[in-house]
Amino acid sequence: MPIVQFTPFSSLIQPAFWHELTNLKIDVLRLSDDALPVSGSYSTGRSVVDRESGNEIALGCNLSVGSESFDKDYKAPAGSIPVSGTFKNFNTIEDFKAADKTALFNQEAEKIWDHILKTRNTALLSHFLLITYADLKKYKYYYWFAFPAFVSKPAWEIAEDGWRDATDQFSSEALSSIHTQFHSHPSPLPFFLVRSDSNGTSIAPVESYATFFESTPPSSQTIAFVDPSANPTNPGWPLRNLLAYLRALYPETTSTVRVLCWRDAELHQSTWKSRFGVLEAGGVSSNGGGRPSAVGWEKNPQGKLGPRVADLAPMMDPTMLANQAV
Template structure:
């Protein structure tokens, strides 16, 4: 942009220069003009640009040229000011370098000065923003698929025939850019592109097509046909597999290019509970492309289930009802045959539910424990989706011992909690437990906003919020009291959030060891491409509100504390039998909760005595 300088004054007024912004449409139009109209003509050409008043803060002042730059009568876009200029296009790089840039600038400045001196700028202020553009041509570009270092690919062949046929009378040679777009170590790389000069032979116009070549050779190097088996491409199962992932691919292509889908698709999920939560979690997992889903449940489908549990139908309730775990796995494969779904109709032994009444009962409990241990070991993520608190205890202990990510979801009437359990660091020889428990009270007693920046290995589990060991919660309760009664939409919300929490954890570089996000982090930069990675999500449907509390592991937790895990890892099933056959007292004595209760009671009595003496 040319500018005429006046006498320097005493003030220090400074100006922000234009930054040229040449749209790809401008270069396309220049190419067409050069090939079909200008050819070897290097005479200056009038062009037109504009600048926009309203860019975001931090952007430079831009002088824009687009495809309409060669039409001096083209309308100027809204909220833009026109600027007229001159294009100097040379035929070679040498002429471009040899051009007298200083002289060109002086000529443009003289034109501006003349418009000022004559008063023409008063009638047409656009003359004050005159610019000039110096370019050279001609280089043609081809998107080249060839990997050979010295030779171009087939797409260039017929383009050169076009160039020789149409432009050989104007150009003796052209410079060719074979653009090669590669990906090396996850980064885009164009250094494999090659540039060379091609001499164009003169081709007389002829209506006859030149001799053609191009039949592709087969695997034997001959000109025979090649056979292609399309049976797999026409298999509905294969077609379904490529189609179900379309939404996920669009997410990566359009919205979240850094999303690592492989981590999600390859994860193996164990769903303990195939009821309302289990069905909704499974459907959401399939939506994320998860291919390996296993159900564990010992219940059968009842008439009340299908309206709330979307994997079952009325026919599943007949003749006493199908086993939920088996029916759920079968339905997933009917929905999408590409999923690897299994179901295990089995019970999970629980604290306070004795197993020593007979040898048959004891052996069955042993088999159930062994099978559950094998299932937890063979999966990456364990979802706790059962009806009772005590049914979550054994899988929580096993998963903590095996360092598996646990996602827990529990429902009230109009409230829910979704959380990830703290992921213990693996033990190393001589190091002891690298995740020491912390002598703190449960989070429910201290409030949700007490802690911040807690890494995953220090986070609490579902039982860290309690000061009472799990027991038989269904004893002395009627059937209606044993059932969880919730608002119909609650399980869908909690189930979806449970899966989304798992996916967010998988997207974090540290996985289950990621620092927990809290409600205070909602305005901060998110740690993953999908957003926050909370420890807990507690929802209140009556208020349509969610909070994200964070809590430390409880050193007296009846499930994940070092005392419980050490006993389980040393004694195995014998330790578990003691828990199954005892009341609250065994676990509370082991972890120190009994002593905590006694100290708390003593403190309350002391406070009461003080009050009475006042």
Template sequence: MPIVQFVPFSSSVHPSFWHELTKLKIDVLRLDASHVPVSASYTAGKTVVDRETGNEVGLGCHLTLGEDAFKPDAKPAKHAALIKGTMINFNTIEDFKSSDKTALFNELSDRLWAGLSPSPSAGTTAELNSFLLITFADLKKYKYYYWFAFPAFMASPPWEIGDSGWGLAEEALGAEGVKSVHGQLAELEVETGAAEQFFLLRPGAAGAYEVGRLEQWGEFFASVPEEDQIIGFLDPSSTHNPGWPLRNLLSHISSRQPGKPLSLNILSWRDGDRPTGNRRWASRYAKIDLRAAAALAEGAKRPTAVGWERNAAGKLGPRMADLAPMMDPARLADQAVDLNLKLMRWRILPELNLEKVAETRCLLLGAGTLGCYVARTLMGWGVRNITLVDSGKVSFSNPVRQPLFDFEDCLDGGKPKAACAAEHLKKIFPGINARGIEMAIPMPGHPIPPSEVEKIRTTVAELEELYDTHDAVFLLMDSRESRWLPTVLGTAKNKYVMNAALGFDTYLVMRHGPRQGTAPPSGTTEPPKHARLGCYYCNDIVAPSDSLTDRTLDQMCTVTRPGLAPIAASTAVELLVSMLQHPLGIHAPPSSGKDDEEGHSVLGAVPHQLRGYLARFNSMTITGAAYDRCTGCSEAVVKAYEKDRFNMVQRACDETGYLEELTGLKELYSESEAVMEAVDWDEDDAEGDF
């Protein structure tokens, strides 16, 4: 009699699986090359009709992996059976090539063999089939090298098919019998969430058959004559030969009845979701025999296993999936832009919380030289939400110093800076949520004309709304007084406020302290060990006023060394990220940068202020306490704003001396003058000094 031939599995990997592997490799596995459980599925074999020839063409004996392969509770598609496997993802292509594939294959084969239970009635059908997948993911080129193994045991002597060969199931079981099997398998699938790989049949009433699980062998066949016992399997093959799952099923039955010649009734189930008129796809029935005494005596060693998949050339070797040509460029960019950041967590900073940085919504007030560089550095850190605010237009002097503009942006009077910068951010990375808003912020010392009052009132309301919808604010304007209202709002709403200012060859980068009386994120009410950190105005004893009128050309332009702005901008962003990584956030204690100093974040020091000097190529860390009479962050100013809103802003802009009187600076001046007048100056001694 002819020997039974089996159609091996052929892997079918959906591109979504490689996307999930990419995320798993970067975010979870990193350098870990240990075994990872994966799930795959297969369905009953199918054929399609060739439109040109009219012939039926088999779709292959596919084992499919999709995006749910790594989920512990993965469910297969409708009418599909689930198979569990193991994946090993190597870190280099050299490791992939030089791996001991024989040892890996034998390890899985040994495990499968050991899992087969002492009798056909015990164990689970999930133990009968498994697979091994070894991979290497080249995440720079989006090429994935992989090789599947589907271990199956060889019988000795081999299985033989009965004299009648394969026949249609309807002829052996009858139409009513096939219909009853179909209905019961559908019910089992609803109950378990997957199609049954293997099942048992016994005759029922009125030509019907009863269906049981393979695990129920002893109970289910207790009173059924051996010639009426039928073992069924979901057959993924669409050819004359049965599919690969039958091979281990027969080995399973044979190994549990050592030394006994077997003659088994096998049902090859191919009926998918409904009976079909396609004869080649229809379920089939046959007797399969191991007539000679089984060589697998009790306690025998594991038989030889085969099952490495052949590649497209028909040779034993790995395959390669190149996803780059078929990937959406936007999605490709989305995965690639954060690669450098996520690699930090592999060896250098496993504790780095990149998600917290990416979720931070940043508001940039100023879209000039500092604003452009800050936006670019934020993108480098994975920030996805950036809003730019500016009232200017792009001029011909801007593109060489401000990297988000080009020559065309200067034509016809120039594009609005904020909107233009946001547009260029999207060109750099389409996944960024960037927008630009044209807005002129009211400033102390610059009276508001009556005709502009309602417009400025709307501006203040819009600015406050922007603060409510953002987490961190960068003050990047080119005048002292333009930072006043943003400082007041940042203090009132307890936002992260980062300030950057430029001189010719010096820069200042500082973080504003939290609002007085606010608690750290942990919810602790314990007062901080350090004084509340000051804002941009805390070192001044005068209120901000008009610094823009009557200026020469060099005073109207920000005249700085070209390399200064990117240094200051990058420093400001790095300081924000260090704060975000600190457990106390905005309440993080100031540090000077010494290695043995307490209070560092995972990125190191979190200073209050940094003053850089390009002339000396060095920088200093400075800590400054908040001033209780500050015109920007004192409670007197913040509470006055919260009470009167726009009216308070209007008074600060229109009335000279208002902020000094509000904060008590005016009183301080009077006290200082009184002290000076009370001093008994010795004019003779004074003259003698010259």
């Protein structure tokens, strides 16, 4: 059976974030390079139809940070899922280069894993790490995101029929019902459970897995998550840690899971974009309860593991602005 491949997050930093960092660095952080909490958000994967060729084009699987990312009471934009992260700014490019990235990364992975085991809570599943070096004089910002995801060994496999339209599995009414319940939930649900029984379709937070699915046959249990990927054959990154979470906490019942990739932010009468697939854990986990290894450093545009640079000089440097404003 084919291995499930997940679309990694790609970071999207609004310029306002760098402005905010500049202020923070000058007024608050100064020379401190302590780790700070930061927040970002992602939303359901979007695709556009190219009007010239008529093809459907999947847009990136974005996790974005903006000006409000440093706010203590961060509120994700409407319809988006907030995620927490750890932010660390280095004072010099040498520090940035020399930083022990493996240690930083493992620290975050450890944090996520502990959180799963201790609290049985999904809040940190998409937790990310962002390291930066801000060259304030040149308006250049070096940054590197990591989205830690636990590696399942052996990898998850998908049933022969692969990823299908959600409408193959759910009726349009059931999907509408999920949509309504999803939106009437007080806080945005990044991960949720779907149960279909004689009373119709209902959803619940993943935390209530044991009680919610207590008397539901496995064939009516579905795990769902807000999918930032719009790619038809690759679910988004958050699913990886959700699966790790389920394997860690409910190993008996989760060797086969039915997954709904929720991609319908808006209600369309005719088309549902959500995907459905049946995944199987490819055998018994080998590392007996310990923390699985994690991956997730973001690749740079060249496809290598390396930091990225945002050069804001053309939009911030007064002399450059003056030059082009003739």
